[in-house]
Amino acid sequence: MTVAENLANLNAAISEACRRAGRASSDVTLIAVSKTWDEPVVRQALEAGHRLFGENRVQEAVSKWPVLKAIFPDVRVHLIGHLQTNKVAEAVSCFDLIQTVDRPKLVRVIASEQKKQKRQIECFIQVNTGEEPQKGGVAPGEAAGLVASARAAGLIVTGLMCIPPADQEPAPHFALLAKLACDVRVDYLSMGMSVDFAVAIEQGATHVRIGSAIFGRRGGTAP
Ligand SMILES: *Cc1c(COP(=O)(O)O)cnc(C)c1O
Numbered sequence: 001m002t003v004a005e006n007l008a009n010l011n012a013a014i015s016e017a018c019r020r021a022g023r024a025s026s027d028v029t030l031i032a033v034s035k036t037w038d039e040p041v042v043r044q045a046l047e048a049g050h051r052l053f054g055e056n057r058v059q060e061a062v063s064k065w066p067v068l069k070a071i072f073p074d075v076r077v078h079l080i081g082h083l084q085t086n087k088v089a090e091a092v093s094c095f096d097l098i099q100t101v102d103r104p105k106l107v108r109v110i111a112s113e114q115k116k117q118k119r120q121i122e123c124f125i126q127v128n129t130g131e132e133p134q135k136g137g138v139a140p141g142e143a144a145g146l147v148a149s150a151r152a153a154g155l156i157v158t159g160l161m162c163i164p165p166a167d168q169e170p171a172p173h174f175a176l177l178a179k180l181a182c183d184v185r186v187d188y189l190s191m192g193m194s195v196d197f198a199v200a201i202e203q204g205a206t207h208v209r210i211g212s213a214i215f216g217r218r219g220g221t222a223p
């Protein structure tokens with residue numbers, strides 16, 4: 001299977017999941033997670049017409065995307081990995097949206113960097129729905145407070161994002177994120193990966209983040 005074929009199959013599977021959930025397929029956006037894959041592989045997705053990508057490391061994105069964006073100017077790249085405050089300047093200039101805003105200090109640094117660069121980007125707040133100590137994300141009980149303070153600091157918060165615990169049923173985590181999004185009045189829900197995107201769509205996902213079903217197993221050979 002080529003990357004183009006994988007994308008076509010996946011778009012069909014997303015449409016089918018939407019149909020079953022009684023949702024319009026235009027409500028769900030596919031983020032192709034291109035982390036670890038270098039330019040020739042990512043290019044196959046670009047040449048197949050795909051334009052929205054996710055990266056989890058600032059450094060990797062900075063070395064990969066400016067070149068590709070010069071060739072494909074309508075490309076958008078979201079940061080979906082943990083963001084250290086010392087990488088915020090690069091993140092604000094390189095990404096179109098940061099999905100992993102998860103603490104007050106990060107809010108402050110992003111706000112000041114946006115002013116400095118005279119550049120505003122959209123943000124999602126990452127919620128640690130499983131309250132796992134090793135994982136990023138604000139605790140569910142503190143999510144509303146963080147959204148409010150991010151907005152007060154001038155961030156454009158349009159969505160929530162979560163990564164459920166690997167060893168649990170994802171549905172209750174997705175449902176919790178959807179409820180929080182409703183409470184804090186944001187439109188977008190980034191949830192669901194290769195293995196659980198259909199469940200996420202059932203629970204209201206607007207953005208699914210999928211890597212291996214498009215590009216193959218990371219560390220393996222690309223299609
Ligand atoms: C890697 C990654 C994905 C994609 O995972 P796959 O299993 O390859 O689909 C989605 N979200 C985040 C935050 C990731 O780091």
